[in-house]
Amino acid sequence: MTIANIKTRFAPSPTGFLHLGNVRTALFSALLARRWQGIFLLRIEDTDRERSRAEYVDALLDDLRWLGLQWQEGPERGGPQAPYAQSEREAIYEEYYGQLEDTGRIYPCFCTPTELTVSRKAQLAAGRPPRYSGTCARLSPADRRARLERGLSPSLRFQVPNGQTVEFTDLVRGPQRFASDDIGDFVIRRADGTPQFFFANAVDDALMGVTHVLRGEDHLTNTPRQVLLLEALGLPVPHYGHLALIVGSDGGPLSKRSGDLSVRELRAQGYLPEVLLNYLARLGHSYEQDTWLNVNELAAGFSPDHLGRAPARFDEAHLLHWQAEGVQRATYEQLWDWVGTGVRDQVPEEVTEAFIATVRPNIRFPADALFWAERFFGVELARSVESETAITAAGSGFFGHALAAYDQYGADYPALTANLRERTGLKGKPLFMPLRAALTGETHGPELARILALLPAETIRRRLQACC
Ligand SMILES: Nc1ncnc2c1ncn2[C@@H]1O[C@H](COP(=O)(O)OP(=O)(O)OP(=O)(O)O)[C@@H](O)[C@H]1O
Missing domain, CATH: 3.40.50.620 (HUPs)
Incomplete structure (x- = not known):
């Protein structure tokens, strides 16, 4: 196609x-x-x-x-059929009401909302689908004139032809058929002069x-x-x-x-x-x-x-x-813009890219990025209950060894963890979890190796020291 x-x-x-x-x-x-x-x-x-x-x-x-x-x-771009707001197209609609009037396809309707409601209810009560009963279609020209002279503002109704079938092929739902007899004459211009949808x-x-x-x-x-x-x-x-x-x-x-x-x-x-x-x-x-x-x-x-x-x-x-x-x-630039000022104000300028690379796999919303920015760079570290438990279970000696390993290997994660393993005899979760808990106050989160490289050395020492 x-x-x-x-x-x-x-x-x-x-x-x-x-x-x-x-x-x-x-x-x-x-x-x-x-x-x-x-x-x-x-x-x-x-x-x-x-x-x-x-x-x-x-x-x-x-x-x-x-x-x-x-x-x-x-709107704003214009085009050959401007204007593109219907409120500015009333003069155009007038022309088409005129055409329908000339061909006798519309008539003024003076029915009040109350009259229409009463008629709708009566039809429903009689088990018929409600549609306009055609009252004003039957008014004589003299009746219409008299009502207009009394200052009544009519709506305009389109006269639906009887006995026809309207057919079209819907792009989604396939062939469609509607009997015109089921469609009541409908308003195309409201009594206040505005066009109907x-x-x-x-x-x-x-x-x-x-x-x-x-x-x-x-x-x-x-x-x-x-x-x-x-x-x-x-x-x-x-x-x-x-x-x-x-x-x-x-x-x-x-x-x-x-x-x-x-x-x-x-x-x-x-x-x-x-x-x-x-x-x-x-x-x-x-x-x-x-x-x-x-x-x-x-x-x-x-x-x-x-x-x-x-x-x-x-x-x-x-x-x-x-x-x-x-x-x-998303690109680094998109995410840095997206995280919002709360994050931008906290993350040191020289590590913004490293911050995004570190947290990217763990965030879905700016609020998540803010959470990690606060954990990494906030002055006070609020620790979760789970991380307190992990720290207590490791004991203060563990963090003394961690400090010594950090002093020796800095952010070289494989070397640091190998050294800590030697010093403590621990491996796997008992080794990594207390370290993560001490550094971030959480027992889950971004890769520890990246966190170690991201946090200022002074923060790392202070946080390990606080657990000794
Ligand atoms: N729930 C929906 N699901 C899919 N399309 C919808 C839904 N509601 C409206 N649309 C479509 O959105 C388009 C714009 O519709 P419109 O501006 O009239 O909004 P609307 O949500 O129907 O508004 P209102 O609640 O004021 O009637 C139309 O094509 C309409 O069919």
Whole structure:
């Protein structure tokens, strides 16, 4: 399969911080475009005036950039179909409402929210699926005029044709068929004049030349409405692919409203961007390799054919696995930046690289690096209970020998430990554990040989002396 001139998009609403479900949609869309040298477009769907906020727009742009999911068209970058925020496109929408009006495909609806609720309840009580009953479609022109003269602000409803079947082939879920009779006439412009999602989203995709729409399965039932609208407007219908949703540990889909697992939060904890990409790319999508892939490799192996239909559950253990891998792969510069000021302030300048090399296999988060920086370079050494036990068991004579061996061999670990073995007759754990406990206050941790080379000689002597 080859796809020419592909354009994909991510179209979030700025109503909260992006969560892993949102970001996986962005990632798959970006990978699909990159795979076929196409364009990845970003559009801000801020038509919900009450819930949309400028700070969420800034946050989502920042999150996507941090993840390396740079868009080629969209906010800040511009493009042939600017503007890319729906709140700035109302004049464009007016033109298309006009077209639908001219062709008699829409009508004003004066029903109040209360009337709609009553009708919905009555239909449910009668065991029917709720849909708009068509009250305002039956108003005469005189009735409509009278209501408008009374100053009522109508919404605009799209008149769904009867007796049709809407069909499309979903990129993930295969052939789909919906009976138009099951779809009630739906609002495309709210009474406050703002466009409804179905309308603005479909019109923008068409005008912006989007060829492939990957989005969450929560939109599957919107698609037949959007297909009908685009057909009524004579606009091109993109290929749709509906992705299984990511569910949290409670089994419910992640949602911005409930502030689920935001990228910000994960970033603040110290997750690395490529870690999230490697994790998310495998959540509901299979790759031949289960090894670490960079973004180009993720794109090269991406295909809608490898997308699964079952909901994908967020699994922290998998994410932690990728995080451990990401830390091993990061450069010294990346990690030195990532560990944060608490670590940078404590580690002496001349051993920063040695510090990172020493702790790298034992850390997954900046907090872990801080833990070791404090153990190595803190003035006061807080010892764990286990290390106190190991020190007591070794006895003070052991540390006198250790000091003598250190004075003779310094940080030459093989020579020092061989000498200590000779002096004490100990080997294995009884030899190494008390040494580790005295030097770090812990009975686990980075390689002892590296620790010996990293700590200032004066610290080593002081800590061994303290156990004598
Ligand atoms: N739990 C989820 N798993 C996978 N994709 C999701 C999930 N929730 C939303 N998406 C997808 O993320 C994209 C952006 O959606 P949107 O900005 O509407 O976020 P949302 O989380 O649904 O927000 P809200 O909670 O405010 O409804 C859409 O394609 C949507 O289908």
